[in-house]
Amino acid sequence: MADSVTIRVDGREIRAGSDTTVAVALINAGVWTFRTSVTGEPRGPVCGMGVCFECRVAIDGVEHVRACMEPVRDGMEIDTGG
């Protein structure tokens, strides 16, 4: 994959296109649960444009980052709680 980056998702290393968002990188890697609701339900992207906040993940220790709005960066550490 040309122009790609390496990110870690819940400790798993994956490659992603350098021009994509965290949400797309996760979905391309088969990750559809981005977080778990307070009642224990799996949650994932709904709108894909920063409105619903369902795609929140922790990135490099910062909680509640909207994955659909965040470009991937090489070495990024993403935690879905999974």
Ligand code: FES
């Ligand atoms: S998918 Fe709705 S805010 Fe990210």
